[in-house]
Amino acid sequence: GNSVTQMEGPVTLSEEAFLTINCTYTATGYPSLFWYVQYPGEGLQLLLKATKADDKGSNKGFEATYRKETTSFHLEKGSVQVSDSAVYFCALSGGSNYKLTFGKGTLLTVNP
Amino acid sequence: EAGVAQSPRYKIIEKRQSVAFWCNPISGHATLYWYQQILGQGPKLLIQFQNNGVVDDSQLPKDRFSAERLKGVDSTLKIQPAKLEDSAVYLCASSLSGGGNQPQHFGDGTRLSIL
Numbered sequence: 248g249n250s251v252t253q254m255e256g257p258v259t260l261s262e263e264a265f266l267t268i269n270c271t272y273t274a275t276g277y278p279s280l281f282w283y284v285q286y287p288g289e290g291l292q293l294l295l296k297a298t299k300a301d302d303k304g305s306n307k308g309f310e311a312t313y314r315k316e317t318t319s320f321h322l323e324k325g326s327v328q329v330s331d332s333a334v335y336f337c338a339l340s341g342g343s344n345y346k347l348t349f350g351k352g353t354l355l356t357v358n359p
Numbered sequence: 360e361a362g363v364a365q366s367p368r369y370k371i372i373e374k375r376q377s378v379a380f381w382c383n384p385i386s387g388h389a390t391l392y393w394y395q396q397i398l399g400q401g402p403k404l405l406i407q408f409q410n411n412g413v414v415d416d417s418q419l420p421k422d423r424f425s426a427e428r429l430k431g432v433d434s435t436l437k438i439q440p441a442k443l444e445d446s447a448v449y450l451c452a453s454s455l456s457g458g459g460n461q462p463q464h465f466g467d468g469t470r471l472s473i474l
Contacts, residue, residue: 251401289467291402296460336401346415347392347402347463
């Protein structure tokens with residue numbers, strides 16, 4: 248079945264540091280890939296997505312590239328801010344009903 | 360546009376009691392999802408509706424969980440009787456359709472604590 252493995256946290260960075268959160272997946276066919284963000288006490292918000300190989304999703308300074316050859320979708324940001332502190336989830340959509348399969352999440356804390 | 364609405368935000372019950380959660384999706388969204396998110400884990404799909412029909416309920420513990428979406432709009436999820444391991448955040452999400460490219464929009468969830 249489909250599965251998503253993402254880098255275990257927590258990750259703690261200083262403001263303006265470079266961020267990478269690794270995500271790899273296993274899926275049959277050609278899934279769509281997503282990053283969701285969850286701020287404390289809130290539901291998940293879509294951060295970015297990519298629907299086919301070599302697509303780059305981007306939003307709010309975050310980027311991720313769909314790499315079919317390495318089955319990866321790593322999240323990056325060049326300069327993090329305190330307001331980026333949250334839990335980040337990698338997910339894929341695949342199968343006959345396009346069910347979302349999530350990774351376990353990575354807690355990011357950015358210190359001033 | 361208004362987002363996905365869920366209520367209540369918090370619920371505390373004792374084991375073996377029953378509880379119900381309510382979800383109102385974004386207007387016009389045909390597909391509705393219920394997820395269970397246990398602390399420290401990613402959300403797990405419990406049930407997916409397309410309009411008022413069930414598309415996937417393979418991970419719903421049907422001996423104690425039930426869900427309905429009678430008019431194809433809002434939905435309720437019920438647990439009866441609750442067990443300690445049901446302590447989790449229950450998230451509702453909706454999408455325009457069930458297609459793979461369609462993003463799911465999430466509510467803020469209901470945090471359930473079982474004593």
